[in-house]
Amino acid sequence: MWSNKSFAAFALLALSGCGFAPLYGGAQGQAATAGLDTVQVQNIPNRTGQMLRETLQQQLYTDGAPTTELYSLSVSYTINQNLIGIQEDSSSTRDRFNATAIWKLTPIGNPNQVLASGNATAMDALNVIDQQYFASNLETETVNQQLANEIAGQITTQLAAWFRAHPSS
Numbered sequence: 785m786w787s788n789k790s791f792a793a794f795a796l797l798a799l800s801g802c803g804f805a806p807l808y809g810g811a812q813g814q815a816a817t818a819g820l821d822t823v824q825v826q827n828i829p830n831r832t833g834q835m836l837r838e839t840l841q842q843q844l845y846t847d848g849a850p851t852t853e854l855y856s857l858s859v860s861y862t863i864n865q866n867l868i869g870i871q872e873d874s875s876s877t878r879d880r881f882n883a884t885a886i887w888k889l890t891p892i893g894n895p896n897q898v899l900a901s902g903n904a905t906a907m908d909a910l911n912v913i914d915q916q917y918f919a920s921n922l923e924t925e926t927v928n929q930q931l932a933n934e935i936a937g938q939i940t941t942q943l944a945a946w947f948r949a950h951p952s953s
Contacts, residue, residue, distance in 0.1 A: 819947030820844045820940065822854040824892065832928050833861050836885065839929075839936040844943070856895065859887045859939070863931060868909075879924075880909045883931040887939055889946070900946040904938035906931050 823844055828837045836859065844850075862884050869877035888901040908927045913920045 816944040816948040816951075817846065818851075819855075819951075820944060821846055821851045823857050823889070823943065824850055824853040824855065826856060826858045828859050828861050830861075832863055832883075832932065833859075835929055835932040836861050836935055839932045840939060843936050843940045853892055855899070856890050856892050857887060857939075857943070858890070858895075859885050861885045861935070863928065869912075875912075875914075877912050878909055879912060880907065881927055881931060882907050883935055885935045885939060887942075889943065899950075900943070902939070902942045904935045904942070906934035906938070908934075 821844070825837050825840050825844065828834065840857070840859075841848075864882045864884075866880045866882070867876035867878075868880050871877060883906045885904045886901070887903070889899045890897055891899065908930050910923045910927050913923065
């Protein structure tokens with residue numbers, strides 16, 4: 785039977801043999817972190833877009849603001865709400881939210897030159913609370929923030945991978 789230490793050692797050996805390297809590790813990882821610090825996040829419309837922009841800024845910048853703005857990140861962000869759990873009286877007991885973001889990275893001053901692009905998706909749901917408007921509204925805000933966290937995490941990872949692959953860009 786494998787002990788935890790033996791399994792961990794074997795897993796590390798197997799990962800090193802397949803070319804695995806941590807995203808933020810080594811010199812290329814430092815290039816990824818430095819690259820993220822140079823991205824200016826453009827405004828994203830609507831309240832949910834503001835939430836995504838703020839979350840992106842928190843995840844991208846190590847010191848709370850870009851060091852030098854070299855790149856512009858534009859994001860198109862949509863959230864679709866679907867009613868599920870439909871009852872006999874046509875009311876729903878659950879709402880499902882699907883978030884989609886399409887992003888592109890361009891140099892500042894040259895928005896037509898797309899350096900990288902990608903998309904991110906996330907899904908969440910909530911139970912509908914009858915007769916309690918404020919509780920329902922608070923729950924919707926919480927779901928919107930959770931979606932923004934997930935989407936921002938995916939975009940940040942994709943950008944870090946691009947900066948790692950293009951350290952001199």
